[in-house]
Amino acid sequence: QLQLQESGPGLVQPSETLSLTCTVSGDSITRGSHYWGWIRQPPGKGLEWIGSIFYTGSTYYNPSLKSRVTISVDASMSQFFLKLTSLTAADTATYYCGRHGPYYGSGTPNNWFDPWGQGTQVTVSS
Amino acid sequence: EIVLTQSPGTLSLSPGERVTLSCRASQSVSSSYLAWYQQKPGQAPRLLVYGASRRATGIPDRFSGSGSGTDFTLTISRLEPEDFAVYYCQQYGTSLLTFGGGTKVEIK
Numbered sequence: 001q002l003q004l005q006e007s008g009p010g011l012v013q014p015s016e017t018l019s020l021t022c023t024v025s026g027d028s029i030t031r032g033s034h035y036w037g038w039i040r041q042p043p044g045k046g047l048e049w050i051g052s053i054f055y056t057g058s059t060y061y062n063p064s065l066k067s068r069v070t071i072s073v074d075a076s077m078s079q080f081f082l083k084l085t086s087l088t089a090a091d092t093a094t095y096y097c098g099r100h101g102p103y104y105g106s107g108t109p110n111n112w113f114d115p116w117g118q119g120t121q122v123t124v125s126s
Numbered sequence: 127e128i129v130l131t132q133s134p135g136t137l138s139l140s141p142g143e144r145v146t147l148s149c150r151a152s153q154s155v156s157s158s159y160l161a162w163y164q165q166k167p168g169q170a171p172r173l174l175v176y177g178a179s180r181r182a183t184g185i186p187d188r189f190s191g192s193g194s195g196t197d198f199t200l201t202i203s204r205l206e207p208e209d210f211a212v213y214y215c216q217q218y219g220t221s222l223l224t225f226g227g228g229t230k231v232e233i234k
Contacts, residue, residue, distance in 0.1 A: 037223075046214065046225055046226070046227045046228050047171065047214055047216070047225040047228075048225070049222075049223040049224065049225070052223075060221055062222060062223075063222065096170055096171075101176060109159060109218055109219070110176070110218070111159070111218035111223055112161035112173060112176045112216065112218055113161075113163075113171070113173065113216075114172075114173035114176075114182060115170075115172075115173075116170035116171055116172075117170060118169075118170055119170050
């Protein structure tokens with residue numbers, strides 16, 4: 001059964017960098033059949049897509065966050081990562097990782113998310 | 127950026143009722159690349175529908191999606207106690223993936 005699990009610090013100082021890991025079990029990232037993404041949700045608010053990655057390292061990001069975001073992958077470890085720099089209180093949120101729908105090539109964007117990890121809460125505060 | 131507007135913000139209903147949730151896009155969503163999710167308190171979202179009308183694996187048939195272009199609907203034919211939650215739509219027709227603000231379905 002496919003499972004995704006986020007991990008990382010729960011509290012980060014303003015202006016610092018957030019580093020999160022998503023560990024995938026029950027599927028192989030190297031199978032090349034899916035993109036993998038990060039989504040966040042501020043407390044009491046809606047969902048915001050951050051960016052996504054393929055096992056080759058190909059990425060695409062939300063333009064509103066692109067200058068501060070790096071997503072990378074270690075397919076051999078079945079992990080992908082999120083780095084978000086220059087944190088402010090506005091980055092306080094639950095951060096989720098998720099698997100995209102099946103990838104059949106650039107002409108068929110099956111870019112929904114299923115399943116999701118349980119989420120990790122990140123607070124930006126001094 | 128395609129902005130998705132969900133209405134209403136909150137619905138107060140009783141078990142057994144039929145509910146229709148709306149998701150309106152600021153521009154046409156190509157090829158009906160629209161998904162719906164359910165989120166319960168303290169849980170991650172769960173995929174219900176993709177491709178505007180295709181139920182995800184394991185989703186009961188009381189959930190159905192419809193629509194095209196800029197107007198999409200999620201219908202729950204008969205509310206079960208476990209269906210009280212927040213519902214989000216998401217479009218994936220562009221490289222900038224966006225979500226609606228959500229509709230909360232609460233017990234009346």
